[in-house]
Amino acid sequence: MPDPTPGLDAVTAGGFLLVLSLVVPVAGVLVAVAAGGRRVERIALLTMPLGLGIAVAVAAALLRTGAPLVYRLGGWAPPLGVALRADALSAVMMVTAAVVIGAVGVFARAEFRTPAGVDETRAPFAFWILLLAIWGALNTVFLSGDLFTLYVALELLTFAAVPLVSLDGRPETLRAALRYLLFALLGSVLYLTGAALLYGAYGTLDIVLLSQRIRVDPATLAAAALMTVGLLAKTALVPLHLWLPPAHAGAPAPASAVLSALVVKGSFFIVVRLWFDVMPGLPGPAAAQLLGALGAVAILFGSVLALRQERLKLMVAYSTLAQLGYLFLMFPLAVDPASGHVVRGDALTAGMVQAVSHATAKAAMFLAAGAIYAALGHDRLAGLGGAARALPVPVLAFVLGGIALTGVPPSGASVAKKLLLDAAATTGQWWWAAVLQAGGFFTTGYVLLVLAHALSPAREPVAVRAAGSRVGHAAALGLSLCSLLLGFGTLGPLPRSALSNPFAPGELWSTALLVAGGALLAIGLGRRLPLGWSGAIVDGARRVATPVGAACERADGVLRQWPVACVSLLALVVAFGGLMCAAAPSPAPSPSAMRARTYGKNGFDSMRSDELGLTASAPSSPRAASVPSWMPASSAGSGARP
Amino acid sequence: MSPVTVFGLWGAAAVGLGLYGMIVHPHPLRKILAFNVLGSGVFLLFGVVARRGAAAGFGGDPVPQALVITGLVVAFAATALAVVLLLRLFQEAGSATLGDDAPARPNTETTPV
Numbered sequence: 001m002p003d004p005t006p007g008l009d010a011v012t013a014g015g016f017l018l019v020l021s022l023v024v025p026v027a028g029v030l031v032a033v034a035a036g037g038r039r040v041e042r043i044a045l046l047t048m049p050l051g052l053g054i055a056v057a058v059a060a061a062l063l064r065t066g067a068p069l070v071y072r073l074g075g076w077a078p079p080l081g082v083a084l085r086a087d088a089l090s091a092v093m094m095v096t097a098a099v100v101i102g103a104v105g106v107f108a109r110a111e112f113r114t115p116a117g118v119d120e121t122r123a124p125f126a127f128w129i130l131l132l133a134i135w136g137a138l139n140t141v142f143l144s145g146d147l148f149t150l151y152v153a154l155e156l157l158t159f160a161a162v163p164l165v166s167l168d169g170r171p172e173t174l175r176a177a178l179r180y181l182l183f184a185l186l187g188s189v190l191y192l193t194g195a196a197l198l199y200g201a202y203g204t205l206d207i208v209l210l211s212q213r214i215r216v217d218p219a220t221l222a223a224a225a226l227m228t229v230g231l232l233a234k235t236a237l238v239p240l241h242l243w244l245p246p247a248h249a250g251a252p253a254p255a256s257a258v259l260s261a262l263v264v265k266g267s268f269f270i271v272v273r274l275w276f277d278v279m280p281g282l283p284g285p286a287a288a289q290l291l292g293a294l295g296a297v298a299i300l301f302g303s304v305l306a307l308r309q310e311r312l313k314l315m316v317a318y319s320t321l322a323q324l325g326y327l328f329l330m331f332p333l334a335v336d337p338a339s340g341h342v343v344r345g346d347a348l349t350a351g352m353v354q355a356v357s358h359a360t361a362k363a364a365m366f367l368a369a370g371a372i373y374a375a376l377g378h379d380r381l382a383g384l385g386g387a388a389r390a391l392p393v394p395v396l397a398f399v400l401g402g403i404a405l406t407g408v409p410p411s412g413a414s415v416a417k418k419l420l421l422d423a424a425a426t427t428g429q430w431w432w433a434a435v436l437q438a439g440g441f442f443t444t445g446y447v448l449l450v451l452a453h454a455l456s457p458a459r460e461p462v463a464v465r466a467a468g469s470r471v472g473h474a475a476a477l478g479l480s481l482c483s484l485l486l487g488f489g490t491l492g493p494l495p496r497s498a499l500s501n502p503f504a505p506g507e508l509w510s511t512a513l514l515v516a517g518g519a520l521l522a523i524g525l526g527r528r529l530p531l532g533w534s535g536a537i538v539d540g541a542r543r544v545a546t547p548v549g550a551a552c553e554r555a556d557g558v559l560r561q562w563p564v565a566c567v568s569l570l571a572l573v574v575a576f577g578g579l580m581c582a583a584a585p586s587p588a589p590s591p592s593a594m595r596a597r598t599y600g601k602n603g604f605d606s607m608r609s610d611e612l613g614l615t616a617s618a619p620s621s622p623r624a625a626s627v628p629s630w631m632p633a634s635s636a637g638s639g640a641r642p
Numbered sequence: 643m644s645p646v647t648v649f650g651l652w653g654a655a656a657v658g659l660g661l662y663g664m665i666v667h668p669h670p671l672r673k674i675l676a677f678n679v680l681g682s683g684v685f686l687l688f689g690v691v692a693r694r695g696a697a698a699g700f701g702g703d704p705v706p707q708a709l710v711i712t713g714l715v716v717a718f719a720a721t722a723l724a725v726v727l728l729l730r731l732f733q734e735a736g737s738a739t740l741g742d743d744a745p746a747r748p749n750t751e752t753t754p755v
Contacts, residue, residue, distance in 0.1 A: 148709055152716060185677050192713060
């Protein structure tokens with residue numbers, strides 16, 4: 001939202017849609033709690049198409065007008081009031097959330113059905129209500145125009161997500177939920193501290209106002225570092241991932257799908273808001289490189305660990321860890337080499353396409369893994385033989401979702417990869433291109449491993465316990481197709497050049513190379529291979545790769561200990577703060593910053609009394625009133641450094 | 643030393659104590675208590691920030707106070723949720739450790755549903 005054109009003080013035509021998109025899920029929660037019993041499921045399922053309709057309407061209104069939608073709550077203008085704003089990023093994520101939640105709802109009908117003859121059972125009651133609560137919190141995250149509202153939304157999201165982890169009440173999942181909650185709280189305290197520092201320095205937490213006022217000074221840099229790292233803890237970027245694998249692998253499948261597809265994207269979305277909208281000029285290239293490096297480590301580390309897992313759901317959980325890394329590769333590539341500012345461009349587009357693509361594909365993979373688990377009674381990779389014949393649709397959904405993630409055209413991931421590779425080429429940062437290519441091999445590796453197990457003949461006849469609902473399986477398949485065909489978005493708003501013809505000779509070659517490399521990685525790192533895989537290549541690959549895999553597992557064991565993760569958290573705060581300070585142009589505060597920090601009579605007094613409506617002219621022009629007089633007019637728009 | 647500085651230092655001390663407790667104590671209940679100390683430190687920081695309003699002739703800036711009240715509600719809800727999870731864990735498992743002391747083996751720690 002860098003261009004606040006009418007945004008700051010006017011409610012735009014579609015503004016009420018934003019309110020509706022918050023009110024509908026929350027009203028669903030309240031009505032469901034009041035109604036109780038078996039009506040909860042019906043209410044949740046009725047809410048879903050309604051919410052999807054609203055999200056699509058918001059997106060359509062944005063496309064029509066081309067300007068952000070704005071709504072001021074209670075008619076109060078920021079900085080005293082709170083604004084809801086929807087730009088393209090919000091609209092894309094809202095539609096994605098609505099689609100994924102709808103599909104998960106369809107799938108979950110089989111698993112969370114209230115049995116006949118019972119009035120109300122605990123797990124379904126909690127699941128449907130929490131699903132709606134997560135949705136409401138996500139929409140708040142996507143629409144908030146203010147950093148404190150974002151904090152509250154983030155907490156609502158966590159509070160709705162944590163109980164989903166422990167829905168079955170087993171000690172392991174309760175432990176996973178408690179760890180998740182405590183670590184997430186640590187992250188949100190860091191975020192809140194950053195918000196306090198920003199309010200102390202600027203007297204507002206409104207995103208647009210902050211972006212106009214922000215300047216380089218120690219408090220702001222500390223706030224940026226604290227908020228960024230706090231959000232990374234909630235996004236589970238390596239090395240802050242201690243809570244993710246047990247929580248995502250232990251939750252019931254529909255819950256895992258929502259947690260992995262959407263909940264971690266909530267905090268990621270706020271990082272994007274922070275870096276691209278609030279303080280584009282602040283972090284500088286060095287901090288962006290660090291963020292990208294963490295993403296690269298996450299891709300490689302998470303992928304190796306995913307290949308080492310023996311259970312399908314843990315594999316998918318570790319794959320989430322790796323895919324979250326891709327989301328952070330866009331930050332170094334979005335830095336404009338000339339000015340050092342983070343700019344909105346193709347790199348951001350790539351990041352958002354990747355987020356949408358991963359959300360749909362990963363939800364599909366978790367739902368498919370859940371369907372396989374429900375049917376076979378286990379999800380051990382080694383016991384998947386014959387699954388493809390017995391459960392064709394879930395296995396197909398899983399594999400298509402996986403293929404979509406590997407970046408084969410026309411998947412969304414291929415578009416994201418192409419855009420990121422182009423950005424790496426234009427900015428001369430070849431190392432990110434290397435990471436992107438390597439990540440593709442690993443993803444192909446674990447998809448091939450699952451496929452090979454599922455296609456291998458059964459050791460004993462496959463006994464399907466419960467067939468599962470056809471509609472639910474279709475929902476999973478639909479989600480994976482969404483991700484696989486996302487590349488056709490290039491016919492619409494995405495850049496036309498980003499989609500290559502999948503049947504062009506070059507593409508076929510690279511796909512063949514991807515499959516060969518992935519197979520080699522799967523053979524080398526996979527813990528259990530399907531029957532009949534042996535030979536010189538297999539032995540050689542395993543001799544080279546097994547020590548690497550074992551070392552990664554040991555490192556994961558260390559990093560996932562609570563004290564180590566907490567110390568990494570603090571170390572990252574220091575690292576980000578230091579790098580941002582180093583990138584700041586002048587270490588000594590400039591005269592304007594000095595004046596600003598002491599709140600000279602002209603600056604602070606006039607600003608506050610105007611904001612509080614004490615002077616006659618205040619409400620008519622909030623833009624003029626809210627920008628302090630000490631702020632040079634030229635630097636007001638772009639978050640510039642003094 | 644002005645009252646604002648004193649409050650700021652107390653806030654910093656509470657944040658330090660809370661952080662230390664969260665990192666070092668293995669027992670979840672102590673972690674929850676440490677989180678509350680940590681949160682109180684941050685709320686004190688908001689209190690310090692609220693003194694800015696005094697420059698404009700007010701007793702204090704009301705906005706940070708509103709933020710603190712919201713933050714308190716959030717922290718209260720978080721504590722309640724954590725305590726409920728902890729109680730439930732104690733009922734189910736007979737103990738209430740998070741099991742961080744033993745290095746976690748990723749493949750044996752959880753059995754998926």
